[in-house]
Amino acid sequence: MIRHVKTLLAATAMLGFALAETAAAADLIISSGLGKPHLWVGAHMDPFADAIEKGSGGKVKFTRFYAGELSAVGRELDSLNGGVIGVAAPLLAPYHEGRFPLSDVSQLPTYGTTSPMVTRAYQKLLDSDVKLKDGKTFYQYEIGGKGIRVWALGATAPYSISTVKKVLKEPQDFNGTPLRAGSALHTIMLGKLGATPVTIPGPQAFEAASRGTIEGLVIAISDWPSYSLQQVLRHSIVDVSIGHWESYLAISDAAWAQLTDEQKQLFDKTAREIALKNAEQWESRVGTVREDSIKKYGGSFVSINTLPAAMKGHIETAAANTWTAWIEKTEAAGHPAKAAARLYAELIQAEGGKLPAGVAEYLAK
Template sequence: MKYAKISAFSAICAGLMAGAGAVSAQNLTLSTGLGQPHMWVAHHMEPFAEAMESKTNGEVTFTKYYGGELSAVGRELDSLNSGVIDVAAPLLAPYHEGRFPLSDITQLPTYGTTSPMVTRAFQGLLDSDVEIAPGKTFYSYEIGDKGIHVWAIGATAPYSISTTSKVLKEPADFTGTLLRAGSALHTIVLGNLGATPVTLPGPQAYEALSRKTIDGIIIAISDWPSYSIQELLRHSIVDVSIGHWESYLAISDAAWGNLSPEHQKQFDETAREVALTNAEKWESNLVEVRQKSEAEDGGSFVSVKDLSPEMQAHMDKAARQSWIDWIEKTEAAGHPAKATAKLYAQLIMAEGGALPDGVGDYLGLN
């Protein structure tokens, strides 16, 4: 009888322990709208999932979906809020028209910036307690009411202007040149340069370039292999960043609330760590792609510093005006763009990056 009581008690304890394990263990649906070779998939999404599964000893696992199988680019927020997915890697904010009005700020032109610098600055923007509007930080204004938790992913390497055959040497060379823009902010920059922007998502770039329906593209050189365009592009202007593309690793509030406090801490730590290793990969890949282009495809990479004084002045003026145009357009739509730009500019300068001439004065930083 005593043995029976002990056995029954042991069975109850085992059942409670099993129940506790079931509550703490989580399998999360992890989705990307991008293909598996993309830098944000192969070198961010995959390492993040592996690191989380390892850190949690398999208590947090992921079921992965690629290439828009569950949620296409630009649909990530709706999919997170509806419960179709638990984690978006990445949530591409610039493709959610009007829903993340300040998140494309990293696409503003800068000088001397790298992927790690911009990644740290953008995460700093998310972490900042500086108010950009009454009672609102950047995070609370941009993310707070959207039902998600987010972190910066590794920013792309600097966006450069690259063409297939046309060489851009002087300001007049931009006139009539059809260049792919990947975002609304890119169209502002290209317009100020005097080029004709053609808005296209990255996967359509190969066909447009190969058919010569566009003359070139604004994109990170390290991203050329993601779209198989490295053999098409011959001439690039470097050492001036047409911004960096940033986006978010995002988890729904519902999925976040189901994680234990320990797993939430591990998720936060892992997101920050992997973003920076991803950023380093963007930079190393930039060197590799450039070297291969020069050696095998006749690629030419000309520093903006080696262009004529007229061309340098033209590009700097366009960069400065693009900050002003984006700020004034976004402010007119009712969003605190100037306060956000001022904070971001301070973070970029603290990282060692530089602003186009006149931007600091416009923002009241000098």
Template sequence: MDSTTELVDGKTFYDYEIASKGIHAWPVGTTAAYAISFANKTPKSAADLKGMPLRAGSALHTIFLSELGATPVTMPSSASYEALSRGTVEGTILSIGDWRSYSLQDVLTYTITGVAVGHWGSYLAISDTGWTGLSADEQKLWADTAREIALRNAELIEAQDAEVREAAAAKGSTFADLSTISPDLKAAIETASTATWRRWVEQTEAAGHPGLATARLWAKLVEEQGGKLPAGVAAYLEKGA
């Protein structure tokens, strides 16, 4: 949201996504990376995921699960507990820290970590009318406080992610890093990750939005923070959609 990089027509991400809606906004702490979790299932190969009903919470999840050969089932997280308990779905994509909100630590038994299947990000906003009605001192107080709370919230989210993981592990839930699973399953997940970037860019561009420029910006920020891109993504973004 702070980036000065122009995405399209001289507009930054903030200009394009926020200011154009007639609002002022500040980031709220984003969740940790979404992981792939299962209820009473421990996939050992890519074939084990074929047709498996897995909960998807966004269009990006649907793309990813489709590329894996699984069957995406779109539903809100609030419906996941019952669906997992009944076997309507056999797994979900969600950040581990969010399990506590839906008691999913009681039903999820195996999780593949080390692959980021998106994040949940949001923002705090006030209308332009409301903003201009504040004095300069009030605007500064609002902006400074929003920034402070965002960073504090991010720290709490990170702490909760670790706490929930530890508590779930103590109850018998297993967490397997991508680097430790079977080569076949690992390759399938990595290939699906790369394809998800490509399909997201292409469908966003097709909808008339700067998908490629946005993906390039996100990739740059990921690498600046020490993250790694799926194999082939950097070359794809450099070449263009």
């Protein structure tokens, strides 16, 4: 009898150990709506997944899907909540119309900002305990109740104004010029410039520019190779950031629950580290793409500081008015845009970035 009891206890212990091992292991589906050439995939999603698999000793494993194979751009949140995927890398918030009303804040025009600066500022925005509305922080307002947990990606390089044939020299040159806008905030900026905004996803931009449907784009120069745009874009106005595109690395609450406390700590630490490494790559690639464009295609890059005074002033005024227009439009929809913009402005200025003239005074009112 004693021998049978010992055997039963041993078997029970082994079963408990096996169950603990099973609980400690997680097989997650990670998905991107973007292709491998994009820096948010080859230089973020894959390095992140590799680091987690290695750091967890193989206990956390990923099945990877690319280029919308499983979840398309703008469908990431539904796919996470529906259990189709466990991790979205990235979740592109601006393509989820109305569902992340404050997340465009990093696209507000600034001066002297870099990808690492914006990445640090945005992660601090997510971590901030400053209450924006109804006792909610930025994270609680934007992410709470959506069934996910998020971290900042490496922010894109600053967005510039680039054209195919038309050289933008004077304010009137913008009038009626069809330029691609990647988000609602870019649409505001282009409208303030007098251009005609055309909202299309990045993967459609090459064909649209080649056919003359659009004359140019508002896009990060380091993102050109993702869509082969260096083959068509020839003229760029730089040194005024039409904001930086930020979005999220996101995991569903259901997938998060599969992880042990130690694995959750690894996930958090790795997400933050990979984002900053990714930001460095976004920034360093700007020079490479510019040099390639100049040598192979005769591309030109003109600083806003060398433009005629009227043109420089026109762009600077449009940049400042974009802050006001986005805030007032978003506030009218019931969201605390001014509080969010004020907090982001403080964080980006602490990183060394500058605001358009008059914006600080407007935010202080």
